[in-house]
Amino acid sequence: MTGIYQSVEQLIGGTPLLEVSRLTRAEGVQGRVLVKLEGWNPAGSVKDRVALAMILDAEERGVLRPGGVIIEPTSGNTGIGLACVGAVRGYRTIIVMPDSMSVERRQLMAAYGAELVLTPGALGMQGAVDRANQLARELPGAFVAGQFDNPANPRAHWEHTGPEIWADTQGQVDVFVAGVGTGGTLSGVGGYLKQRNPKVRVVAVEPAASPLLSGGQAGPHGIQGIGANFIPENLDRTVYDEVVQVADEAAYRMGRQLARQEGILAGGSSG
Numbered sequence: 001m002t003g004i005y006q007s008v009e010q011l012i013g014g015t016p017l018l019e020v021s022r023l024t025r026a027e028g029v030q031g032r033v034l035v036k037l038e039g040w041n042p043a044g045s046v047k048d049r050v051a052l053a054m055i056l057d058a059e060e061r062g063v064l065r066p067g068g069v070i071i072e073p074t075s076g077n078t079g080i081g082l083a084c085v086g087a088v089r090g091y092r093t094i095i096v097m098p099d100s101m102s103v104e105r106r107q108l109m110a111a112y113g114a115e116l117v118l119t120p121g122a123l124g125m126q127g128a129v130d131r132a133n134q135l136a137r138e139l140p141g142a143f144v145a146g147q148f149d150n151p152a153n154p155r156a157h158w159e160h161t162g163p164e165i166w167a168d169t170q171g172q173v174d175v176f177v178a179g180v181g182t183g184g185t186l187s188g189v190g191g192y193l194k195q196r197n198p199k200v201r202v203v204a205v206e207p208a209a210s211p212l213l214s215g216g217q218a219g220p221h222g223i224q225g226i227g228a229n230f231i232p233e234n235l236d237r238t239v240y241d242e243v244v245q246v247a248d249e250a251a252y253r254m255g256r257q258l259a260r261q262e263g264i265l266a267g268g269s270s271g
Contacts, residue, residue: 007088008042012052013160015040017168022261031174035258036165039266043084043112044077046161047147050184051081053156054145055089068141069094073128075181075225076105077267078147083112094139096132098124101224124218124229147182149233157188165189166196177203177244179226179269180213183235190239201241208245213237215245222248225269 005011017034024033038046058064070086070093072079079095086093093114097106100121109116117135119127129148136142147153165173176193178186190202206213209221210229218229223246231237248268255271258264 009052009085009088011042012048013041014164017165018262018264020258020262020264023257026257026261034169035264035270036161037264039264041081043080044108045081045267046185047077047081048084049081049156049160050078050147050153050182051085051145053152054147054150055082055085055091057150057152058143058145064091064143065141066090068092068143069139070145071096071132071136071139071142072145072147073097073125073132074147075125075228076101077225078145078182079114080105080108080112082145083109083114086114087112094132094135096128096135098128105224122220124220126228126230147184147234148228151234153182153184153234154188154191154236157185158192159188161185162189162192166193171196173197173200175201175203177205179205179223180235181226181228181232181269183232187234187236187239191236194239202239204240204243205246206243207251208247211243211245214243223251223268225267 015037017036020033020035041048068091070082070091072082073096075097079097083093094117095109095114096117098121099118106116119131132144136144173193176190180186186204193200204213207221207223207227210219210227212218212231221227251268251271255266255268258266
């Protein structure tokens with residue numbers, strides 16, 4: 001029998017591109033704008049790719065063994081992906097996140113069986129990173145996935161997401177735009193596309209309230225999933241050509257427009 005899968009891991013990736021023509025007409029945008037529907041991944045986001053890649057890489061390197069514990073500081077979606085893949089592969093998963101992140105994300109992770117540890121939102125992602133590292137020192141067999149500096153993160157996008165975009169567009173890509181959270185998507189996809197065509201322009205998006213890349217200072221903001229209060233190691237700053245600042249409300253508004261004009265439910269970082 002064909003078309004029957006043995007694990008949700010096999011369903012990760014291969015997401016479709018959709019032209020958002022209704023939205024672009026309404027906004028008066030010239031040219032074709034395509035969005036990659038990463039919400040079609042089994043746990044609902046692009047971070048499923050990263051979660052699977054980091055776990056498989058850790059197993060191959062022998063740093064994650066049966067009975068081990070996966071620990072990760074995350075603003076949400078990577079935690080959901082790790083909880084999903086960790087459940088399938090039989091690992092205990094502990095997610096450390098700022099208490100300012102949405103209750104819905106916490107509920108999703110708990111539904112997969114993950115344990116949640118909350119840190120003060122005022123400390124940002126750095127506070128979650130510090131707490132995760134502390135837990136790793138205390139628990140035997142612990143593995144911190146480390147999405148901000150784990151090279152398996154951008155490699156997953158270089159090997160899979162980028163080639164998917166190139167193939168589905170038949171190489172007709174002029175500009176690639178991505179928000180900067182860990183830097184993995186921007187660095188991996190952007191780097192791959194530039195290798196195929198150096199003329200591809202890569203645009204990094206960060207919150208206007210936390211212009212760390214373009215203004216040199218971080219601050220509190222409301223766009224969950226991007227704009228960590230430090231520059232991650234996985235961000236290759238030679239890949240992007242431009243940094244665009246987006247205000248919180250502008251991102252929210254565009255997220256609502258995606259739903260109401262294109263039927264796409266996406267988070268604020270997509271807006």
